[in-house]
Amino acid sequence: MQTIAVIGGGFAGTAAVRRLERELPADCEVVLFSAENFMIYTPLLPEVVGASLLPGHAVAPLRQMLGRARYYRAQVEAIDLRQRVIHYRCRGLHHLSFDHLVLAIGKVADIGIAEGMQGHGLPLKTLGDALHIRNRIIVRLEQAELERDPDVRRTLTTFIVVGGGSSGIEVAGAIADFLRAAGKFYPLTEPLDARVILLESSDRLAPEFPASLGEAALQDMRRGGVEVHLNARVSSVTPQGVKAESGEWVRGGNVICTIGTKPNPLLQALDLPRQKGLIRTAADMSVPGREGVWAIGDCAAVINAHNGEPSPPMAQYAVRQGEQVADNIARAVRGKGSRPFRYRSRGHLASIGHHRAIAHVFGIRLGGFPAWLLWRAVYLSMTPTFLRKLQVFSEWNLDLLFPRDTTQLHIARTRVERPAGEAALQGDPDPGPGKAASG
Numbered sequence: 001m002q003t004i005a006v007i008g009g010g011f012a013g014t015a016a017v018r019r020l021e022r023e024l025p026a027d028c029e030v031v032l033f034s035a036e037n038f039m040i041y042t043p044l045l046p047e048v049v050g051a052s053l054l055p056g057h058a059v060a061p062l063r064q065m066l067g068r069a070r071y072y073r074a075q076v077e078a079i080d081l082r083q084r085v086i087h088y089r090c091r092g093l094h095h096l097s098f099d100h101l102v103l104a105i106g107k108v109a110d111i112g113i114a115e116g117m118q119g120h121g122l123p124l125k126t127l128g129d130a131l132h133i134r135n136r137i138i139v140r141l142e143q144a145e146l147e148r149d150p151d152v153r154r155t156l157t158t159f160i161v162v163g164g165g166s167s168g169i170e171v172a173g174a175i176a177d178f179l180r181a182a183g184k185f186y187p188l189t190e191p192l193d194a195r196v197i198l199l200e201s202s203d204r205l206a207p208e209f210p211a212s213l214g215e216a217a218l219q220d221m222r223r224g225g226v227e228v229h230l231n232a233r234v235s236s237v238t239p240q241g242v243k244a245e246s247g248e249w250v251r252g253g254n255v256i257c258t259i260g261t262k263p264n265p266l267l268q269a270l271d272l273p274r275q276k277g278l279i280r281t282a283a284d285m286s287v288p289g290r291e292g293v294w295a296i297g298d299c300a301a302v303i304n305a306h307n308g309e310p311s312p313p314m315a316q317y318a319v320r321q322g323e324q325v326a327d328n329i330a331r332a333v334r335g336k337g338s339r340p341f342r343y344r345s346r347g348h349l350a351s352i353g354h355h356r357a358i359a360h361v362f363g364i365r366l367g368g369f370p371a372w373l374l375w376r377a378v379y380l381s382m383t384p385t386f387l388r389k390l391q392v393f394s395e396w397n398l399d400l401l402f403p404r405d406t407t408q409l410h411i412a413r414t415r416v417e418r419p420a421g422e423a424a425l426q427g428d429p430d431p432g433p434g435k436a437a438s439g
């Protein structure tokens, strides 16, 4: 029996495992490691921030997405590439030998892009990040209701989004929508106090799109109430606001940083060929000099044979690479040759709030409401699991009829003083505030 281990339950790893389940002979074992037991559908995170979607609806349970593969909810701590062994932690350190290894561990957020950003900026990468920003917006509105100093009130309810790429414009649009919809429940806060400011370092928004769509996004966002500052590269951040390199000072007590990533720390100790910190692969996504080791998704530098360019860090590329690497492994197991990664992008879509979006799909450019409808249709069709599709569809429709939910989803637990060692004995993975994690 051969063991194919996949590390990472994101877009790339999940796509690989699902295809491996189908393509591999029955005597091959597939094991998926992932630190969380769900897959995050990141395109919906801005919707979580804007409270048009419940946090649980932007993720899908891995076990329910898989068939015969075995799933280990565990943190991989080290990999011995010579002995071909994975060391993972789940209530102690364990080991698994592999014949083929697929690295699909993505990247991690790194918001240290400007002085003070680490201390005061809010990253958006995980489900927890999205929930935290949603809660921050609601808490700030609650605080502003009780604040009589207009300057402080304005600082509390000004939200500065850093980065005018797809994620940045989606988040800024989602926050503006939320503030507009929730405003009536905060009668003492002046509508003009609650502001959303988008800062972009270059001279245009959405560089992933043609310039005309970047311009359309700029105009639509300004009409939707978002203040957009172009050529505004952040140099420092304080609790009161942001300073740009030009010397411009932007006042606001909440800074959301949608840019900045770094390679996964697991890669640090691995002797693998690198390109800008990512794993450099051959055309078929195998790692040169490491037989049976493959790398896909955001953690890998994969050249697309379709145009000879590096694959961008996007979900659609991660999914195709996952499927293609599974085909290549299945061929290798049967003693056949592998094929290069070749993918023609379908295009890009980004919602910008106010029921508007921009879309560049199969060469066609679209903006405004039609693009927003297309955005919703495409992302709904790609949402994992049928149940999630239903939930997202009904939540989106309810959102058109009912006011936004202003509940602060604060996960406060009763503080229990447990005797020393008790948590470890019970194997509690989350022993609660102020206590060290065990197991």
Ligand SMILES: Cc1cc2nc3c(=O)[nH]c(=O)nc-3n(C[C@H](O)[C@H](O)[C@H](O)COP(=O)(O)OP(=O)(O)OC[C@H]3O[C@@H](n4cnc5c(N)ncnc54)[C@H](O)[C@@H]3O)c2cc1C
Pocket: 007, 008, 009, 010, 011, 012, 013, 033, 034, 035, 036, 039, 042, 043, 044, 045, 046, 074, 075, 076, 077, 104, 105, 106, 107, 124, 125, 126, 166, 167, 264, 266, 296, 297, 298, 299, 313, 314, 315, 316, 317, 318, 349
């Ligand atoms: C807010 C936001 C919005 C986005 N919107 C879009 C969009 O609209 N369209 C688009 O194409 N792309 C979008 N992206 C980019 C897209 O999310 C990434 O390109 C995609 O997630 C990459 O997939 P991946 O599988 O390589 O990595 P990830 O999705 O990051 O998955 C990595 C997985 O590895 C696991 N892992 C990491 N280290 C370990 C370890 N040591 N042990 C065990 N498990 C581990 C993690 O838990 C995670 O499950 C967005 C990203 C963000 C942050």
